[in-house]
Amino acid sequence: MKAAWQDEMELGNSAFANGDMASAFGHFERAHILGQRMTWLHVRAHCGMLRIGWSRRDGFDIAGQLLRIIAAVLMSRIWVPAGNTGGSNVSAMQRMPVPDDLRRILDA
Numbered sequence: 795m796k797a798a799w800q801d802e803m804e805l806g807n808s809a810f811a812n813g814d815m816a817s818a819f820g821h822f823e824r825a826h827i828l829g830q831r832m833t834w835l836h837v838r839a840h841c842g843m844l845r846i847g848w849s850r851r852d853g854f855d856i857a858g859q860l861l862r863i864i865a866a867v868l869m870s871r872i873w874v875p876a877g878n879t880g881g882s883n884v885s886a887m888q889r890m891p892v893p894d895d896l897r898r899i900l901d902a
Contacts, residue, residue, distance in 0.1 A: 858882025
């Protein structure tokens with residue numbers, strides 16, 4: 795799981811460096827799904843999303859990610875909504891379907 799999380803983060807960081815924010819955000823969402831039960835991985839996925847919000851100067855997204863980072867620190871080991879992609883565009887409490895490829899990784 796950690797290797798898959800790292801792959802998604804690296805793909806997200808690469809896409810970010812190339813200016814492809816949509817692709818970067820998608821990879822950070824996938825990393826979020828994989829790492830949301832492990833505090834440090836969960837926080838780092840949100841930090842990737844925060845970088846995108848910051849680069850876009852999107853106040854809503856910046857505020858949303860800062861709140862989610864705090865929640866990740868406090869809640870990762872207690873409760874997280876399965877499959878939640880972690881973006882500010884979705885409720886932090888919403889359970890979401892887990893993509894099949896990520897489900898296989900999480901179930902292993």
